[in-house]
Amino acid sequence: MTAQRTRPELGRLLTAMVTPMTTAGDVDLAATRVLAKALIASGTEGIVATGSTGEAPTLSEEETIAVWRATKEAVGSDVAVIAGATNNDTRRSVRLAIEAERAGLDGLLLTVPAYSKPPQSGLIRHFTAIAEATSLPGILYNVPSRTSLNMTPQTVLALAEVPNIVGIKEASGDLTQIGAIIDAAPAGFRVWSGNDSDTLAVLALGGYGIVSVAGHLVGRQIRAMIDASLAGRNAEAAAIHHRLMPLVDMLFIESNPIPVKYAVNLAGIAVGDCRLPLVPPSESAQTLLRAELARHAIDLKAAVGV
Helix, strand or coil, X not given: CCXXXXXXXXXXXXXXXXXXXXXXXXXXXXXXXXXXXXXXXXXXXXXXXXXXXXXXXXXXXXXXXXXXHHHHHHHXXXXXXXXXXXXXXXXXXXXXXXXXXXXXXXXXXXXXXXXXXXXXXXXXXXXXXXXXXCCCCEEEEECHHHHCCCCCHHHXXXXXXXXXXXXXXXXXXCHHHHHHHHHHCCCCCEEEECCHHHHHHHHHCCCCEEEXXXXXXXXXXXXXXXXXXXXXXXXXHHHHHHHHHHHHHHCCCCCCXXXXXXXXXXXXXXXXXXXXXXXXXXXXXXXXXXXXXXXXXXXXXXXXXX
């Protein structure tokens, strides 16, 4: 492991960034830098790079590391960049975690393995092995809709005892489960909502923030909702939540990140299409997305001067 360094706060509003592609389908590092800077300018406090929204399954290791480096170079030392570095291969995940630390990143997203469906004891050993390979703080990521496996509160709380596992992105949508984790977690263990639609409810339960898709477009407004909730201005927070929910719903009208990539292109940053097996949004989805985007003030547009 490399020597520990002072790292930036991970932040309450983290955006799971898309990976820009050229028209030829190659990773576009120049656009990655532009997008990363624009996200921070429009309210995002930290970036998750090469997660599921970043099309991690289609990226080579070389592309993955290049995206990390470009993102970190763009936002600088004061902004956290968290690496989507794990999959269902523990050895490969350990290797990538080490590379993330070498690249100067600030944390790891520890995603429940897809397809393999290990038992809960396997999850504990898998994530412990990754965490122990580096000094980087790790954020667990529970997303049963993509992995076909739910990480139980008991497993999360066991992993919370690993010194550098510092929180969880919880996308199960099960508020009872999320509340149980928040209630029993050790001091300093943070819970981020993994679904934009759940952010306000998770905050009300004592959660810390959101790892967001909608943060690409309305980061300042999400941050305003978080601030209002933390200050006890519940009616104000609820009003922002209700205003944003139609847009959030539209961003998941087809598989993520298909709609959000289309929306970011419309907002003025050319991030290209998704790689196969993902495809551009259908014509009907494009029509609905354009109509919904027109109903909102898009913070990303302001950040890039569109």
